[in-house]
Amino acid sequence: MHVPTGSVYGLIGPNGAGKTTLLQHIAGIYRKDSGDVLVLGQPVFENVAIKERIAFVPSSFYIPARATLKSLASLHESITPRIDRGRFETLLDNLNLPLTLPFRKFSKGMQKQAMLLLALASRPDVLLLDEPMDGLDPLVRKTAWSIVLSDVAEFGTTVIVSSHNLRELEGVCDHLGIMAEGQIISEHDLLSLDGSLVKVQLALPDGAELSGVDVLHESAEGRLRTLIVRGNADQVRTALSALNPVLLEIIPLSLEELFLYELNEVSPHVKNIVL
Structure with missing residues (x-):
């Protein structure tokens, strides 16, 4: 897997392909069994200096019921020096989230927005997103993607996003990796798709x-x-x-067609799908 700096890299694959596990390795959560996991040119596992430059928004997470967005921001500030308070306040206004409402009263979509807000407030060099827009209504999705892509354009943030919403990825990604059975089976530059x-x-x-x-x-x-x-x-x-x-x-080819026909070569159960 090769992700160009400053790109928005879409990671797609069927359920169980290993997308979340791969993101967790890139975040430095898991120790690799073999090979190399390099982020910004360095091994990431137990590398605090590199991990400080990564933000990870997982598909599921645990937050104490009494926590508020305000208390979570304070916690993040105590852990990482990269939290930008001004950026936090700006994002809070853009996403219109309550600062002192207990997290248990947040909807699923509001929780996802809160995690994205905290991740972006740290101004990461590498942003990992696992099903980040799941549960968000169309207007909030558009706002959230606009914020993420603004960071890419302004700060050169590298984004790796895993999602099953291929049409959404088609509108935001410039590179694509297709996973199946724990392996990257193909990678594509969506701006050209030469040789594909x-x-x-x-x-x-x-x-x-x-x-x-x-x-x-x-x-x-x-x-x-x-x-x-x-x-x-x-x-x-x-x-x-x-x-x-x-x-x-x-x-x-649409992104959906590209995914299905690439997957066809390694997953015989989709061989009869005709688009």
Whole structure:
């Protein structure tokens, strides 16, 4: 797994793929069994200097029932010197959260906002988000993502976000990693997707045989074929144009389609899914 500095990296995979465990390793919570876990170029486990530059918003957490956002902020200040009080107050106004209401009275969505607020107030260099927008209404989601992306643009924050909401990730991520069975099976630069997958609609002359491309999936309706082909768009277009097609159209893959067809190669139970 390679995450460029200052990028928003989406981590996707089926349930049980290991996304949360991977984030916990990157946060330095778990000791690795093998390999290397480097954050900002250094091993992260038991590295206090690096951990101070990381903020992690987990998918679930425990907060004492009597705690308030005010008391949590004070606790964070006592633990890390990076908490920015001015930033905290600004985010509090933007998210409109009650400062002294007991946490037990917060809705699930309000709790997620509070954890995100505390994480961003520490101005992390690396922000880890595990299903961060789960339970938030659309308006709050938009506000929260706007705040996160502003930090990326202004401070060069590196964000790694795990989510099952692929359409949401499609609008915010510039890099993508797909996990299955505890491994990263592919990584993509979403700004180019060169060397990845393309969807093709193709009709060949009578008697012509399909060749010259690596077809991962094919469906047909009459003479019209819909193909999922490995390779970048220019390479695929050149190879198929040599067959003198009656119709040739290259269609960009959605994030959902990319995920399913990549997963198809390692998870046979999705092989019959046709988009």
